[in-house]
Every structure is written in structure tokens, then in C-alpha cells.
Amino acid sequence: MKRFFSLFLVLFPLVASAQISNVPQDYFKDPLDIPLILSGTFGELRSNHFHAGLDIKTQGRQGLEVKASAKGFISRIKIQHYGYGKALYVQHPNGYTTVYGHLKKLAPKIEEYLKERQYNKESYEIELFPGATELQVEQGEVIAYSGNTGGSGGPHLHFEIRDGSQRPMNPEMFGIDIQDTRDPIVDGLFAYPIGEGAHVNNSANRQKLRLIPQNDGSYTTNALEACGEIGFGISTVDQKSLAPNKNGVYKIEASLNGSPVMNLDFQRFSFAESRYLNFLIDYEYYSNHRKRVQKLFKESNNPLSIYNGVVNEGKLDIEDGLDYNYVVEVTDFKGNSKTIRIPIKGNFSGEITPKDEIKTDYFTNYNETFSIEENGIDIYIPKNALYYDTFLDIEFMGDTVKVHHDDVALHKNITIGFDVSDIPAEEKEKMFIAQISKYGRPSYSTTYKKPTRFTTGTRSFGEYTLVSDVNPPSVRPVNFYDGQWISGNSDLKVKISDDLSGIQSFRATVNGKWILMEYEYKNNTLTHDFSDGVVTETENDFKLIVTDNVGNTNTYEAKFFRKN
Ligand SMILES: [Zn+2]
Numbered sequence: 001m002k003r004f005f006s007l008f009l010v011l012f013p014l015v016a017s018a019q020i021s022n023v024p025q026d027y028f029k030d031p032l033d034i035p036l037i038l039s040g041t042f043g044e045l046r047s048n049h050f051h052a053g054l055d056i057k058t059q060g061r062q063g064l065e066v067k068a069s070a071k072g073f074i075s076r077i078k079i080q081h082y083g084y085g086k087a088l089y090v091q092h093p094n095g096y097t098t099v100y101g102h103l104k105k106l107a108p109k110i111e112e113y114l115k116e117r118q119y120n121k122e123s124y125e126i127e128l129f130p131g132a133t134e135l136q137v138e139q140g141e142v143i144a145y146s147g148n149t150g151g152s153g154g155p156h157l158h159f160e161i162r163d164g165s166q167r168p169m170n171p172e173m174f175g176i177d178i179q180d181t182r183d184p185i186v187d188g189l190f191a192y193p194i195g196e197g198a199h200v201n202n203s204a205n206r207q208k209l210r211l212i213p214q215n216d217g218s219y220t221t222n223a224l225e226a227c228g229e230i231g232f233g234i235s236t237v238d239q240k241s242l243a244p245n246k247n248g249v250y251k252i253e254a255s256l257n258g259s260p261v262m263n264l265d266f267q268r269f270s271f272a273e274s275r276y277l278n279f280l281i282d283y284e285y286y287s288n289h290r291k292r293v294q295k296l297f298k299e300s301n302n303p304l305s306i307y308n309g310v311v312n313e314g315k316l317d318i319e320d321g322l323d324y325n326y327v328v329e330v331t332d333f334k335g336n337s338k339t340i341r342i343p344i345k346g347n348f349s350g351e352i353t354p355k356d357e358i359k360t361d362y363f364t365n366y367n368e369t370f371s372i373e374e375n376g377i378d379i380y381i382p383k384n385a386l387y388y389d390t391f392l393d394i395e396f397m398g399d400t401v402k403v404h405h406d407d408v409a410l411h412k413n414i415t416i417g418f419d420v421s422d423i424p425a426e427e428k429e430k431m432f433i434a435q436i437s438k439y440g441r442p443s444y445s446t447t448y449k450k451p452t453r454f455t456t457g458t459r460s461f462g463e464y465t466l467v468s469d470v471n472p473p474s475v476r477p478v479n480f481y482d483g484q485w486i487s488g489n490s491d492l493k494v495k496i497s498d499d500l501s502g503i504q505s506f507r508a509t510v511n512g513k514w515i516l517m518e519y520e521y522k523n524n525t526l527t528h529d530f531s532d533g534v535v536t537e538t539e540n541d542f543k544l545i546v547t548d549n550v551g552n553t554n555t556y557e558a559k560f561f562r563k564n
Pocket of ligand 1: 040051053054055157158159
């Protein structure tokens, strides 16, 4: 049955979602005891992904009790430097899973379970899958304390509800109630000439349209003159009642002369498709203006499942001499909505400003591979790494290569290789492939080293070169010094950093025994909590080895004393 279902989705991804039925109501309770005020909604447009849950504000604090949303068992514990930081997954008897991210600490019995395994593995980062009988939890049981770990910009709880196939669903569909009486905000509207010879207001380029507010709260625009195949794009956000944060909207619908042409909503998606966000938005506009414009048309190679109904890929065929009325309606989960009416006059134009397009020698079809080699540098782009056919701008400049521009999105890794056979071994050892920012700053790109060739995989166009890092990471104690008595300290804190290639790993011991140090990359801090109970001697030799990405190491040693 399950196999049949997924086959169905593969064959009919565009009509699959429609309305999802049988979503249990009031099964899941709020995971926090405070009013639910959000800094992020489900499906919100983020960098390279759709937001998979709700970001619940925790009043600027950490350490709030996080409660199991329903009964079940802890099915996964994932601790990582980035991403969700410390995260718990609870599997429920009805097949759904809830996820709790950016936690500060886990509840005692779960924390004990985790630490035992971290000490066995001698690693802070770990992923565990406890069995169904190991860590059972009741609804409302405290399972953790809220925090700010991982890729979190301030204290909050990231909360998800996933279906039986681990696809995140909109928690508001389950009755998780978020106050919202405000209408969505529309802060940008664009028209796109798409087809050969198409124009909008006598131009083949994207046109920004002026929104004219109406008395009833809706918008209209001046009548467009257009001809040929065109489409639209919208920049829109939603504000909930209790916070000023600009969140994602729930639904966007477009119609032409009263007939629906495009409908998308954020009920559910899969992680495998999340990066196609870069195909939904006008990525070039986003790169240059930091504003995400969602296209209201979709190319045939866009597999996103958020669309419910798309006619003619959402594109309009405007004919000379005819009048059209295009209407966009944006709706939040509570049904507050904003309408925009766009009158279009079909008008053939003899004089069209041509497309701003720079033609180069390297034209690439998105569904074909591309490769090139020069000066000992090679580039390989697999098929479907690009979303569109593109004239690539490639320039070999000595030991540096410019691989197109970062305002074009890549879906898959491309490979860039450097011939290093002429570089002496001891120099090579300290070198890595770096991406050079537009301000000239190098950043480490994961480098695979073979004796004669270095390669890197990257999903970011830009300039790449070989850079050498000869300096080891730095280590600085924060709350102790060599030879000090620190009986009053509850923890041991050290700052670590690396100037060029970045921190690759660290290992801390006391009297030769491995100690757990939690790494918080946002403030470059390693912390050992003495309540782990592994520092038991009075006189202690602390040793910390920090290694950067080319293998430079710094070994820091200090003595400290503690009364036990
Ligand atoms: Zn989040």
C-alpha cells in the first residue's frame, strides 16, 4: 500500500496534494506553557529551503520547559554544531512525529541517556535512534529546556509536526492556534515577459508594477500593455497579531478573467524538494535586492508539490486587441487575505526593449552536463544543477577561476578541480580551495586532496582559488588560568577560532580522560559542565587539541585545581 502511494506521488506530483484530509485535531498540544508568539511560520521562504515548522518565541529567554506535544517515545536525538543544534524527535502512536529544535538541555533522563553515548563515542555531535521502549514520554511531560543552539538567531523553539513519511506539515492544520487578524502584506509585484517576442509595457524585461491601494484594502495596478506569453511574481509576507515578524503566507491563488490559473499553499512538503525554493523565487532578484519574489508561473522542470492547480504553467497568452483581468489573492492560515487586480490590454508592439542578456561562449542546457578545463583548472556541472538554460560567464585568471555569478542558483553540486602537481608537497599540505567573496575574503570550500589534484563540490557560483593557511587555530581560556583553583566554577569555558581555513575538530581531556565540551560556533566557545562528574581529582591537567581544515593544530595545556 505504501509503495503504491509513493509511486502515485512520483507520477502525479503536481496534482497530489489538493486538500489533505484526516488531519487529527487537538491531538497535539502546545509544546510551551506561554502564549504562542511566532518568529517563523510553516513554509516561510528561507535561504535555500522552506521553513519546516513553527518558530516559537521564548520571551527572549532560554531554559523554558519544553513539553511533549502528545504521548509517544523519543525516537531520535540529534546533536549538531549547526542546523537544529540540540534536537529531539518524538514518535507518536498515530504515526506522526514531532520535532523540537535549538534546545539548551534535555530533561534529566534523556540528558543522561545522551551523555552516556557522547562519552562512549567521545563526540559532542551525535545522532541516536532510541527504541520504542527506551524513552517513553507522556503528553505534557517536560522533555527539554528551550535554547538557542545551532543555526538560531535568538532564543526560540523550533517545532515541527511530520507525517509518517517524515514530511513536515503545517502545525496550524492540527489546531495549534496562532492568533492572527491581520491581512497579509504585499510589498512587491512584478510582470515577466516569458515567450519569444513577448513584452510588458514594451519591454522584454521584468517590470516592477506600482500597487495602488483601494478603499476596500485591496490593490490595483495601472493597466498593463502586453502581448505574448507573460507571467507574474509577488513579494508577500504575513504578520501574526502578537508579533511584528514578517512571516510566510499560507496560500496564493491567481485567476484570469475569473478562471483559476495558479494555486499554491503550504500544507506539506518534503525535505527532498525544499531546495527547489530557489526555483520558486526570482533568485536573481533575491540575490541583488534581498527580497523574495515568488513566481506565479512554473517551468515544466519545477517539481515542487506545493501547487494544487496550475493551468498552462501559470503563464498567460496575451493576444493583441483583447482585454484581460488578472487577480491575485494572498491568504494567511486564518483566512485573512489581500487581493490585487491587474488589468491587461493586449497590444502588439513594434518597438520592444530587448532582454538584458549577456551572451557568452559557454551556453549550457540545464538538462545536459557541462565541462571545461584550462590552466590546470577544470569545472564540471552535472545535468539539472542549473534550473535554466544559461550563458555561463567563465574566466580563467591565472590560479583563479570565475565560475559564473552568485545571483544564479545551483540545485546540485558542481565540481571545481585544481591541478596541484607542480606545487611542492609541504606547501600543498597547507592549501585548500577557497571561494573568494566580492569583498575579496576567502572562505573554505570542502577540499578533497589527491597528490596531483584538489577538488571541491559547491552549490555556489563565484570565484575560486587555492589559498594557503599556515597558522594554527587560537585557544583562549575564558573562566580560568593556568594553575588556578576553580572550585566555585560550574563549568570550564574556552574560546577557539581559526583565521582562514576554519575549525575542523577539537579534542579535550582532563588527566588523559576525554571530557565532553559543547561547541557553540556563534560565540566560538567550548564549554565543559563539571556536573558531568568526570573531573574528580583535586589537581587536573587540562589538554585541548584544536585542528583546522588543513591540519594545523594547536595544543593548549593548563593545570587547574578543584575541591571535590
Ligand atoms: Zn525554525
